[in-house]
Amino acid sequence: MQKKILNIIGAGRVGKTLGRLWHEAGVFNVCGILNNSLNSASEAADFIGAGRAVTSMKDLPPADIFQITMPDDDIENITHALLQSEILREGNIVFHCSGALPSAVFGVLQEKNVFVASIHPVKSFADSMQTIESFSGTWCGVEGDKSALEILRPAFEKLGAKLFSINIENKTLYHTGSVFACNYIPALIEAGLSCFEKAGINRNQASEILKPIIEETVENIFKSSPKDALTGPISRGDMKVVKRQQEALDQWDRDYAELYKILGKRTVALADNG
Ligand SMILES: NC(=O)c1ccc[n+]([C@@H]2O[C@H](COP(=O)([O-])OP(=O)(O)OC[C@H]3O[C@@H](n4cnc5c(N)ncnc54)[C@H](OP(=O)(O)O)[C@@H]3O)[C@@H](O)[C@H]2O)c1
16 A cells, blocks of 8 residues: 655654654655754754655645644644645644644644544653654554544554553643653652752762662552652651651742642652552
8 A cells, every 4th residue: 555645744853753753664655844944844854864844834745644743832823824724635634742732623624624633652752863762662642533543543553652542531631640740750859959959968969869769769669559669757657857847948948848748748648548
């Protein structure tokens, strides 16, 4: 069967990484690559090893599939631009990779009998080369039109993705789960490092000191459960220690004091009930 033609609108970290994976696995024929700047679109085309860089939607070639991998805040605008453009044809598939937005953001395109979907890789695309190597095995949350998913599911599976369905109504909470469990870890560790610094231990040494217990804790969470991985004053019931720490933070930094209080409350609940 002839390979389907795919245009990429937004070939940044996710866009160009998927583009190269499609190209290398021979899944789709990557054709148009639209970015804000020609320079970055050309760089993306070089990275992918296929495709023609453009900076205007009218210069995109006709395609079967449109991969919209721009920042979330711009996806709604591009939807209207796509609707007004002459580029979409009946039966086309338009999908994005956002965990924060539903495929319904493309709802207006369904007027043109276009099928829409969202495939959200639960992965950090910080380093494109590294992501190419490690993409296989990535969990991807999937929702959208049946006709779009009939094409996109097997395509992502060819890249080694492990797909799971998301209920579109609960998508915001689903994505919040990743934000809590992943994005907030750096912020929490930063809070820990700041306390060490305030106590007179420099950041580099603080980082070395904390690394083993952070790693052990993460390992224990996945070996058993968050409750079983819990150690420290709250899990021992040393509430006088907790009170003194709260007071020290109250006197030093209002945000950290607030954070400590709320997390402490949830940690007590975790220690009690799991
Ligand atoms: N990064 C992650 O780890 C990750 C993980 C899972 C899902 N996602 C999702 O993947 C999507 C893309 O994220 P990203 O991190 O890859 O973003 P990114 O690295 O910031 O790349 C965005 C790309 O979109 C292009 N762009 C912006 N506005 C445009 C416009 N009006 N027309 C055409 N192109 C435009 C930019 O072009 P220029 O380079 O010319 O500015 C840039 O190449 C988002 O929906 C995000 O939620 C991201």
